[in-house]
Amino acid sequence: KAGVTQTPRYLIKTRGQQVTLSCSPISGHRSVSWYQQTPGQGLQFLFEYFSETQRNKGNFPGRFSGRQFSNSRSEMNVSTLELGDSALYLCASSLEISGANVLTFGAGSRLTVL
Amino acid sequence: AQKITQTQPGMFVQEKEAVTLDCTYDTSDPSYGLFWYKQPSSGEMIFLIYQGSYDQQNATEGRYSLNFQKARKSANLVISASQLGDSAMYFCAMREGGTSYGKLTFGQGTILTVHP
Numbered sequence: 001k002a003g004v005t006q007t008p009r010y011l012i013k014t015r016g017q018q019v020t021l022s023c024s025p026i027s028g029h030r031s032v033s034w035y036q037q038t039p040g041q042g043l044q045f046l047f048e049y050f051s052e053t054q055r056n057k058g059n060f061p062g063r064f065s066g067r068q069f070s071n072s073r074s075e076m077n078v079s080t081l082e083l084g085d086s087a088l089y090l091c092a093s094s095l096e097i098s099g100a101n102v103l104t105f106g107a108g109s110r111l112t113v114l
Numbered sequence: 115a116q117k118i119t120q121t122q123p124g125m126f127v128q129e130k131e132a133v134t135l136d137c138t139y140d141t142s143d144p145s146y147g148l149f150w151y152k153q154p155s156s157g158e159m160i161f162l163i164y165q166g167s168y169d170q171q172n173a174t175e176g177r178y179s180l181n182f183q184k185a186r187k188s189a190n191l192v193i194s195a196s197q198l199g200d201s202a203m204y205f206c207a208m209r210e211g212g213t214s215y216g217k218l219t220f221g222q223g224t225i226l227t228v229h230p
Contacts, residue, residue, distance in 0.1 A: 033216030042223065043205065048216030056214045088157055094215055100147060100166070101215045105159035 002026065004106035006091050012112045018079040021109045025072050025093030031055075032074040033103060034066060037088040046089075049074055050096070078111075086113045117141065118206055118221035126227050127196045134181070135191040135224050137206030145211030148189040149218065150180065153203040162204075165189055167211075196228045 049068035092103035127133040
């Protein structure tokens with residue numbers, strides 16, 4: 001079955017612009033989480049959506065936002081881009097069962113802000 | 115305080131040998147889960163193994179095993195019979211019981227290089 005699909009894979013923006021990243025979870029997965037990965041800060045949790053509701057949010061400014069659609073696809077948006085927003089943005093989906101509830105990650109969207 | 119600590123920035127191992135990647139964690143929650151992920155240069159995070167805090171036995175998945183020492187709060191990953199394809203970044207992560215399923219806290223990672 002298809003894995004987690006993230007688009008676009010690479011993109012370049014300039015400071016002040018905004019960007020929207022898309023994530024299609026594995027079919028049947030209703031939980032989608034987003035992470036930011038940078039060399040300095042490592043992997044940091046951005047937010048999590050379940051059934052179109054934001055269930056958890058990391059410690060990021062309000063410029064970072066997201067949403068989830070009825071088909072579980074999710075988007076995240078970053079407005080007024082800063083140089084420090086350059087990162088690999090990873091999306092993960094899960095089935096929401098008890099126990100391990102493993103997150104399956106996509107290949108990521110690599111954002112470069114100039 | 116760091117919730118997940120990986121003290122080895124880089125590790126080297128000879129092909130076919132075993133290697134242990136260290137991970138210590140900090141939580142006061144009695145219910146938690148520990149994960150190991152592999153990230154090749156392509157960027158995708160690949161799940162390797164999971165250990166629940168109440169699991170009595172150490173988890174194993176093929177060549178991967180997790181050496182879980184609860185009292186010491188350590189969850190080291192052991193890779194047996196290393197292969198060249200094991201060269202990658204390895205992350206230890208934790209989900210605490212009181213948080214939602216999608217939130218993991220990651221360590222800084224260990225770069226593993228397997229030499230032929």
